Every structure is written in structure tokens, then in C-alpha cells.
Amino acid sequence: MRIATLQLAPKLGDVEGNIRRANELLRSGKVLGGAGIGLDILRPNILVLPELALTGYNFPSLEAIKPYLEPVGTGPSAQWAKDTARRYQCKVCVGYPEVEKSDAEGSDSQAETYYNSLLVVDENGEVLVNYRKTFLYYTDETWAAEGDAKRSFHELTFSKSHEQQALSAKVATSFGICMDINPYKFETPWTAYEFANRVLDSKSELVILSMAWLTSLAREELDALDGEPDLDTFNYWIQRFMPLIRKKLRHDANFDGEDPQAGKKIIIVFANRSGEEEGVEGTDPAKYAGTSAVIAVTQRPSLSGETSARDGNSGEESDGNESGENDTSSFDVKILCRDMVGATEQGICFADTTADPKMVFGLVKASKN
Numbered sequence: 001m002r003i004a005t006l007q008l009a010p011k012l013g014d015v016e017g018n019i020r021r022a023n024e025l026l027r028s029g030k031v032l033g034g035a036g037i038g039l040d041i042l043r044p045n046i047l048v049l050p051e052l053a054l055t056g057y058n059f060p061s062l063e064a065i066k067p068y069l070e071p072v073g074t075g076p077s078a079q080w081a082k083d084t085a086r087r088y089q090c091k092v093c094v095g096y097p098e099v100e101k102s103d104a105e106g107s108d109s110q111a112e113t114y115y116n117s118l119l120v121v122d123e124n125g126e127v128l129v130n131y132r133k134t135f136l137y138y139t140d141e142t143w144a145a146e147g148d149a150k151r152s153f154h155e156l157t158f159s160k161s162h163e164q165q166a167l168s169a170k171v172a173t174s175f176g177i178c179m180d181i182n183p184y185k186f187e188t189p190w191t192a193y194e195f196a197n198r199v200l201d202s203k204s205e206l207v208i209l210s211m212a213w214l215t216s217l218a219r220e221e222l223d224a225l226d227g228e229p230d231l232d233t234f235n236y237w238i239q240r241f242m243p244l245i246r247k248k249l250r251h252d253a254n255f256d257g258e259d260p261q262a263g264k265k266i267i268i269v270f271a272n273r274s275g276e277e278e279g280v281e282g283t284d285p286a287k288y289a290g291t292s293a294v295i296a297v298t299q300r301p302s303l304s305g306e307t308s309a310r311d312g313n314s315g316e317e318s319d320g321n322e323s324g325e326n327d328t329s330s331f332d333v334k335i336l337c338r339d340m341v342g343a344t345e346q347g348i349c350f351a352d353t354t355a356d357p358k359m360v361f362g363l364v365k366a367s368k369n
Contacts, residue, residue, distance in 0.1 A: 001158060001171075001206075001256065003267070004044035004090075005349040007292040007341050009275025012056030015068065015076050019054055021346075026084070029347035039088050042350050045158050047088065050273035050292075051095040051133075051178050051212040052116065054080060058277040058286045059097075062114065062143035069099035069114060073127045082125030091128070091156065093120045093271075095177065095210040097144075098132065116144045118177055118210045120154075129154045133177040135184050135194075149194075152176060153202045158255075171255045174204040178211040181240040196243040203251040204266065211272040213237075215289035215343065219276075222287065227342040229291040237270055238335065238361075244268075244297050245333055256353060263300030265336075267353055270294075274344055290343040294351035295335055302332040335361040 008025055010018040026047075028036030039047065051057060054077045059065035070077055077096035085092040098117040101110045116136070120129035132147025133140065155170045174195075181195045188194065199207055215222065215230050222230075238245075249264040258265075274290035337359040338351030 001046075001267070001353045002042065002044040003046055003048070003269055003294050003338075003351045003353065004039060004042060005048045005050075005269060005271035005292045005294070006053075006347075007050070007272060007274055007290055007349060008053070008346045009273060009288070010050075010053060010056045012058060012277045013068065014056070015054050018056070019076065019080050022049070022054065022080070025347055026088075030350055031347060037348075039090075039348065042348065044088070044090050044350065046091040046093065046156075046208075047084065048208055048210060048269050048271040049092075049094045050271050051118075051210045052097060053077070053095050053210075053273065055097060056277055057212040057273070058139060060139075060142060065097055065114075065143050069097050071099055071101065072117075072119070072130045078119055078121075078127075081119055081121045085121045085123055086125050089123045091120060091122055093118055093175075093208055093210060095119075095212075098130070114144050115147055116140050116177060117147070118175055118208075120156075120175070120208075128156070129175060131175040131177070133180060135179045135182060137179040140179070149198060152180075152198065153204065156206070169255050171206050172202065172204045172251060173206040173208060174199045174202055176207070176209045178209070178213055181209065181237070193240070193243050196241045199241075199266075200243050200247060200250060205251050205255050207266065207268040209268070209270050211270060213272050213289045215287050217287070217289075217343070219287065222344055225343050227345060229293070229340050230289045230343040231291075233289040233343075234270075234291050234293060234340070238295075241268065241297070245335070248331070249297075249299055263298060263331075265296045265298040268295050268297065271349075274346060290345060291340060292349040293340040294338040294349060294353075296338065296353065296357070298334050298336060299331045302330055333362070337361070 027038040030037040055068040077094050081092040081094045095118050098115040100113045116133040118131045122128050134147045134149045152175050154173055156173045157168050157170050159168050176195055253260055270293045272292045273288050276285040276287045278285055336357035338357050339349050341349045
């Protein structure tokens with residue numbers, strides 16, 4: 001599978017300008033050896049954009065975001081997604097602010113409910129999925145309602161070629177938006193791992209995350225990265241998926257056709273934004289972490305019976321994983337990073353899941369002391 005994310009720094013409320021910028025980056029946004037390579041050359045199966053990608057994120061109130069709300073499948077974000085999907089013949093996922101209208105009981109007027117949503121369209125521009133953010137960040141709570149976690153799962157159908165035949169494969173996919181991977185309201189236990197456990201229980205093979213994830217780095221620290229990723233943020237994201245690392249993956253087949261008896265894998269797509277936006281009056285600007293990435297968590301039977309720790313460190317935290325059918329102690333578990341872009345960059349993060357990874361991380365066993 002070929003996967004692309006578009007990391008950009010949208011300006012708050014400048015939908016037309018953000019659309020122009022997105023189109024420019026898709027035409028020449030992947031930099032390899034100093035040469036721009038656009039989406040028409042990369043030919044991804046799916047393109048994922050950040051949370052509220054074309055409107056900007058840091059709206060302080062319902063009044064501020066109301067001019068940019070869109071019903072499902074209509075409005076500038078939806079139209080852009082449809083046009084882009086048809087142009088590049090790929091599925092497109094775009095974050096947008098949604099308004100749902102319904103008849104108000106006992107009234108001639110319509111009631112409105114607002115959501116922070118992710119729209120997914122197919123290669124023909126038809127709507128496949130409309131996922132609504134379930135765990136809200138405090139900025140969302142000023143205008144949005146909570147979505148339903150049950151709507152986060154969908155089977156996506158991808159075409160593939162095999163011995164000159166056109167085939168299709170259904171890929172079990174979980175969708176999330178940014179805060180969804182955190183503990184609910186930061187009140188539930190860290191080890192509840194609500195989102196990651198839903199991914200595991202649903203036997204998903206692909207995870208799509210649309211994000212507007214903030215960084216704790218100061219402006220000077222971000223500038224000093226000089227095109228490098230924010231690895232503290234990346235490490236945090238990985239830690240929020242510990243159930244996929246510490247427990248056995250449950251899907252029965254790999255979407256790329258690899259024998260599941262030889263090992264299983266799950267692809268996670270982190271599509272974040274970069275740049276900064278002005279904060280509410282009297283607050284600092286909101287700075288975003290960028291660092292969009294496509295990774296694979298792989299589990300293969302280990303000859304030594306121990307998890308590998310040769311190639312890096314994905315964290316040492318234990319989630320209280322039980323032994324038995326969920327135990328991965330007899331598996332070689334690795335995190336394969338297919339591609340990752342810098343914290344401040346704008347452009348395409350691209351991964352072919354059949355190609356060699358750019359980085360490999362293994363597990364460091366927790367100390368028993």
C-alpha cells in the first residue's frame with residue numbers, strides 16, 4: 001500500500017489560501033535529493049490531511065468557527081477532497097468542522113450540532129466515512145460535541161495488482177482525531193488506552209490519525225531542529241499505542257498478502273500539521289509539532305523467545321499486560337518507521353509499505369528492580 005500525508009501550516013480562517021497552498025504542496029511537496037516530487041508521481045492509495053486542515057484549528061469559540069462549518073459532504077473542505085481524490089485517483093481523508101442540522105422537536109426551526117470531523121472520500125469522490133472526534137481537547141469543547149467511538153471503524157477497499165490481475169482487498173481501518181489517543185479528558189488512567197484497545201479489539205490493520213498536535217518546544221527550539229522531527233512528540237505517540245506492542249495483534253490476515261503465521265503487522269498513520277496560530281487574547285501562540293509519520297508495528301515469532309532490543313528504544317513502560325494469549329514475550333516486536341517529516345516542514349510524507357523502512361525501533365525490556 002502507498003500512503004501519503006500532507007503536512008502544512010494552514011492560516012486560521014483563510015480557507016481559499018489554505019486550499020491553494022495544499023494544491024501547491026501536492027504538486028511538488030515531496031523533497032528527495034533537492035527535487036520536488038508531486039502526488040501524480042507518488043500515486044498513493046490514500047492521502048491523509050491534518051485535523052481542521054483547511055480552516056485552521058485554534059478557534060476560540062463557536063461564534064469564531066461558525067462561518068466555516070460544513071454539512072457532511074458539502075462545503076469547501078469536502079469539495080476539495082472530492083476534486084483531489086478524482087484528480088489523483090486515491091482516497092482522501094480531510095479534517096473539517098461539521099454542522100449537523102435536525103428538526104427541533106415542537107418547533108419549525110432546525111437544531112444544530114457541531115463536530116470536529118474527518119471526512120473520507122473514495123477515488124470517485126463519493127463519501128465513505130464521516131468520523132467525529134470522540135475525545136475533545138479543551139479548544140474543541142468551546143464549540144464541538146463529542147462523537148461516537150463506534151463510528152471510528154470501517155473496512156476500506158483498496159485495489160491491487162497480482163500477476164497482471166486487478167484484485168481488491170478489504171482493509172479493517174480505525175480512524176481517530178488527535179486527542180482521541182489520550183486518556184479521556186486526561187481523567188481516566190494512563191493505562192486505560194481507550195483508543196489503542198479499540199484498535200486491537202476491532203482487529204484493525206490500518207490506523208488513520210488526523211492531528212493538530214501541539215508541541216511543548218519553544219519557538220527557538222523548533223527553529224533549532226532545522227528540518228528534524230520532534231522526537232519527544234513521536235515517542236509520546238508510540239507510547240499511546242502500547243497495547244499494539246505488548247499484546248498479540250488479533251487480525252487473521254495481512255492486507256498485503258503476507259502469511260500471518262510468519263508474523264502480523266499494523267500500519268499507523270500520524271498526519272499532523274506544522275506552523276503556529278495566534279492564541280486567545282493574552283495567551284501565547286499555538287505551536288504545532290509536525291513530525292507526520294507512517295509506521296508499522298510488526299510481530300514475528302522469535303527464534304530466541306525474547307523481544308528484540310537491538311535497534312532502538314520505543315519506551316520501557318509496562319501496561320500491566322497479562323500473560324497467556326496476549327503475551328508477546330515469544331515474539332520479535334519492532335516498530336518500522338517508513339517515513340517521517342520534520343517538525344516545521346510543509347510537504348508530503350510518503351510511504352510504500354512494501355519498501356524497506358527508514359528507521360527500525362525495537363523494545364527495551366522493563367527493569368524488574
